[in-house]
Amino acid sequence: MHSEKVQTLPKLKSLNKRKKIGIIGGTFNPIHNGHLFIADQVRSQLGLEKVYFMPDFIPPHVDHKDAIDADDRVNMVNLAINDNDKFDIEMLEIINRGKSYTYNTMVELKRRHPDYEYYFIIGGDMVEYLPKWYRVDDLFKLTHFVGVRRENYPMSTNYPVIWVDVAKLDISSTLIRKLVSNHQSIRYLVPDAVLKYIKEHHLYE
Template identity: 25%
Template sequence: MRRIAFFGGTFDPVHIGHLTIAERLLEMFGLDEFVFIPAFHAPHKPDRPPTSAFHRYAMLCLATADNERIMVSPIEVEKGEKRYTIDTLAELRERFPDDEIFFVMGADSWTDIRTWREWEKVLTSSNHIVVSRPGYELSTGHVGQEIAKRIVDLRGCDDTRDRLQKGEHIYLTDAVEMDVSATDLRSDLSDGTLDHPDSLPPKVAKYVEKYDLYM
């Protein structure tokens, strides 16, 4: 049985913060694979059309090409329409029936989880890993007592493998933090004032320049 983590999002653009999460969680949770799932159009971001799904998928492929354990799945992009996490999780269960699945989300998504379609079912359909993010608390009161029983608090722990439990659980960790903002990157690229050029993987930076994205 393989242990696979899936990380969904717009990744507009993918940045070093995303890759750091993938690399760190691979080791912390003893994962066999880490898979990015770019959304065709995220349901919780209806007001801002993202960069085309093709470009975002291509940038992810470039960013992950050098690590054979980190992959990109077109499972949402190929649908060509808005897709909800509950539906994606159901399809992943069908495709990987014998594997242990972990769904990764940032603290911002965790904070807003009650706005997701069938959010309680989402949280009980697989394991989840919630990573910290500046400005957001990894609180638990908003999910209710029944869901809270599934939470395993790993904050302060660097090596988590011995603390993983059987069944579907929600693991909170602050050992890795998404401290780069795609929103800020888009704004900086648009203004031509990218303060931290190393926030973008080199291949992604060249791709952005080649196709004049975010300009």
């Protein structure tokens, strides 16, 4: 009697497993250690496979004259995340140019990566502005929103925001630009590679 070897197909569940991917958007003018710390904490707490830093070309809510050239901002992001294989960069808004609206971006990302389950990371101070975001109700169908708790900002919202606690690092891009323009040190506020890039290219002076 011959026994015939039967090959079993993999379970459908394993084929349909979605990857949990974080997105942290911003002008990154410049990227600093606060951005990196928040991204790492959210990734760890929510069990995300990866966090993508997504620089915008022209943010809809910021005066674009205040932002340096997109190429320099992208270069600094790449330098900042180079040593962490859990971080990557998403270039869609830079490639598309023009003003960056999160809804349009997420529609395209979901089209390209239907197996990704996205978690869009924002500061607690931004949560209260969600009602003003372009097509925000449709946006919540495309991604989970993760709010990083901030002191003095309420956690009340009508939207299903996932809240996370992250230790406060009082660092901002505005502070860094101000320190550089005043010829003061920004060491330990940004990664060493970013500090070197800012100095070599005479940014923010």
